[in-house]
Amino acid sequence: MEDLLIKLPALENTRQDVPHPQAEEPYYLPFGDEVSIFMQCHRRHLAVMLKGPTGCGKTRFVEHMAWRLKRPLIIVSCHDDLTAADLVGRFLIRDNATVWQDGPLTRAVRTGAICYLDEVVEARQDAVVVIHPLTDYRRVLPVDKTGELIEATPGFQLVISYNPGYQHVTKDLKPSTRQRFVALDFDFPPPEREAEIVIHESGAEPVLAHDLVALAGRIRGLADRGLAEVPSTRLLVATARLIANGIAPRLACHVALVSPLSDDPVLVAAMLDLVDATLVD
Numbered sequence: 001m002e003d004l005l006i007k008l009p010a011l012e013n014t015r016q017d018v019p020h021p022q023a024e025e026p027y028y029l030p031f032g033d034e035v036s037i038f039m040q041c042h043r044r045h046l047a048v049m050l051k052g053p054t055g056c057g058k059t060r061f062v063e064h065m066a067w068r069l070k071r072p073l074i075i076v077s078c079h080d081d082l083t084a085a086d087l088v089g090r091f092l093i094r095d096n097a098t099v100w101q102d103g104p105l106t107r108a109v110r111t112g113a114i115c116y117l118d119e120v121v122e123a124r125q126d127a128v129v130v131i132h133p134l135t136d137y138r139r140v141l142p143v144d145k146t147g148e149l150i151e152a153t154p155g156f157q158l159v160i161s162y163n164p165g166y167q168h169v170t171k172d173l174k175p176s177t178r179q180r181f182v183a184l185d186f187d188f189p190p191p192e193r194e195a196e197i198v199i200h201e202s203g204a205e206p207v208l209a210h211d212l213v214a215l216a217g218r219i220r221g222l223a224d225r226g227l228a229e230v231p232s233t234r235l236l237v238a239t240a241r242l243i244a245n246g247i248a249p250r251l252a253c254h255v256a257l258v259s260p261l262s263d264d265p266v267l268v269a270a271m272l273d274l275v276d277a278t279l280v281d
Contacts, residue, residue: 019072019113028057028064029197034184038065041182042157047135049178050161052186055232057197058161061186062116071155072113074104082123084130088143100146109134109141112155120160121171128177134158135180191217194233202240208249212236215253215278219261219271227267231257249279 041048042065050058059075066073076087089103108115120128133140139152160181162173188194191213198209213236220230235257242252250272258271 021070022067025067026063028060029193031189047158047181049181049183051164054163055234056186056188058186062159066114074108074113075116076104078117078119078123082127084126087127109150109152109156112153114157117160119162121162121173198236198240201237204240204244211279218274
């Protein structure tokens with residue numbers, strides 16, 4: 001996985017080589033036409049926006065599509081302090097000389113990689129604006145500090161993601177940005193498919209996987225009672241892995257499923273009651 005992904009909280013500490021496409025296919029179970037739509041977007045140089053809740057498979061989907069398209073993938077985990085310079089690049093002092101260092105977006109543009117900006121609305125507005133020229137017919141990246149205007153290499157594609165239900169109104173994408181993307185809506189898979197994913201990713205027995213999916217469905221029903229985040233497929237996989245390796249089901253559910261979702265004692269108690277009603281040690 002290290003050869004596939006570059007995650008970039010701090011530019012100075014990142015690798016500067018471009019990762020090679022992953023040899024082994026990342027497991028992804030399609031739920032609709034998202035694969036064919038993404039393929040067409042890549043061929044037609046269209047930017048893509050993935051919308052959906054945390055842990056529903058957006059990042060895995062991008063990994064899978066990069067593998068299908070045989071393109072390197074650069075992933076940027078966006079955060080409050082992410083600036084345009086973090087994406088584009090900056091001058092650094094090395095060996096008593098000033099040198100330019102490309103940021104992850106610039107490397108992707110130069111090399112024809114897929115650049116995935118995860119949770120893009122968390123980034124500062126100047127970082128969001130810098131991607132605009134790459135999302136229309138121009139497909140260029142202006143680098144103000146060097147005076148370059150870099151044309152995107154064939155194969156480059158910009159992909160962003162965010163969780164519409166989680167973002168504060170002040171952190172939503174502006175219409176001028178949203179309308180530059182083809183939007184794919186993601187959600188948690190239907191129960192049978194979600195159980196299949198849990199089985200594949202965790203090695204759990206089918207009965208356990210189906211019970212965990214049923215439990216997740218019940219807990220997701222608590223969203224209208226103040227639960228800010230509902231259990232993701234990712235949490236189900238983590239829980240199943242613990243149980244498959246000998247941790248008691250109730251304890252595994254507590255530490256890997258319930259506790260990460262809330263600190264509210266009332267909500268925690270309600271979720272543990274659902275655990276007891278669904279699973280038996």
